Amino acid sequence: MDLNQASQEQLQQWQAQLQQEFENFKTQGLQLDITRGKPSSSQLDLSNQLDGILGGDYNSANGTDVRNYGGLDGLPEMKQLGAEILSVPQDMILVGGNSSLTLMFQAMMQAYFFGYAGAESAWQNQGTVKFLCPVPGYDRHFAICEHFGIDMLTVPMNDDGPDMDQAEAMIKADPSIKGMWCVPKYSNPTGTVYSAETIERIAKLGAIAGEGFRVFWDNAYVLHDLNTDAPALPSIADYCQRHGTEDSVLQFASTSKVSFAGAGVAFMAASPANLAAFKKTLSIASIGPDKVNQLRHTKLFPNMASLKAHMAKHAELLRPRFDVVLQQLQDAFGDNDLGQWQSAEGGYFVSFDTRPGLAKRVVELAAEAGVKLTPAGATYPYGNDPENRNIRIAPSVPKVEEVDLAMQVFVCAVKLASVEQALA
Ligand code: PLP
Secondary structure, X not given: OOOOOOOHHHHHHHHHHHHHHHHHHHHOOOOEEEOOOOOOHHHHHOOHHHOOOOOOOOEOOOOOEOOOOOOOOOOHHHHHHHHHHHOOOHHHEEEOOOOHHHHHHHHHHHHHHHOXXXXXXXXXHOOOOEEEEEEOOOHHHHHHHHHHOOEEEEEEEEOOEEOHHHHHHHHHHOOOEEEEEEOOOOOOOOOOOOOHHHHHHHHHHHHHXXXXXXXXXXXXXXXXXXXXXXXXXXXXXHHHHHHOOHHHEEEEEEOOOOOOXXXXXXXXXXXXXXXXXXXXXXXXXXXXXXXXXXXXXXXXOOOHHHHHHHHHHHHHHHHHHHHHHHHHHHHHHOOOOOEEEOOOOEOOOEXXXXXXXXXXXXXXXXXXXXXXXXXXXXXXXXXXXXOOOEEEEOOOOOOHHHHHHHHHHHHHHHHHHHHHHHHO
């Protein structure tokens, strides 16, 4: 389908055919949802052993009764696992509750209201606060910024991570830029893996920016390879140490899409100074985290090898779903310019760009035919995709056949919207 060369008659003929195809989908009464990046029930089943795994023994390795209060920053054996996941020394780790997003919110609150280097360093005392947001990105990161009244500035995402020439230039020119969001491995939604060079440049931002600058390094998909031969991500903490910028990066991860999304364990990794400030506030808010769940997780995942074997089982369930998405996109758009996408090697998403101006229409058409897509614009700050072209596809939850059907509808919607535009 080459819309650039087609005559008016040809376009009208395609429109009629696509309209017919679309009406056929509508009569099927479909109810399919490829919106949120959640694990499927089969994936959750992989961790059902967590229930009862303690067998009545509530003592951690050092004899702590995990049922009681205390242990604000987590059990040592869980810190060890977090340290290996994030490639940092164990004393940089704090183990939280079930959600890394909550830790990110709390880390932002610390920076904004209390400061990491005393009250004077709190961003609220420093006028306008801005954050760099690589786009497309994760809507919940943007929601945190919006909640704190932090202005968001976008940076394009390249194949090897955020455009660092642009990020560095912006930071040099504007001292009110206090931080940056990063999802360094299998970025949400593009699936981008940051290169070693990009990671080192991000580690050096702390030396270019003013005092108090913090990168929020959300390594949500650090374990989520679809292929067994995926390379490990270089540790940003190592680069920070080399460049003397240890305080400029706060790291996060969790087992949400490893064990149970609603009952996993979250980690934060930070320098001693950052951790001390964070824990001071945390100690007012909590007498200690859910150590029972931490102990359960250390029994299910006694080491990295067991964790990796477990993730390989997730990959087996996810891969066919991604394959279907990518195959359908390749078949429909491999030889034309109606769409662009990146083939994800891991994570939970495929990011698709329509021709400019069409994302909202595609989402609307798909919804009419019973396929729910993430709202167009959600992958940009303030819900504003300036070119109205990015759509996030999340295929993990529906069955493979359902993903296939949803993608047939998606492809039809993209084609129909594109022909409509060409005729307008
Ligand atoms: N960070 C990213 C990039 C995500 O995509 C998600 C979930 O989709 C989260 C964080 C949520 O993490 P958690 O469940 O640990 O709060």
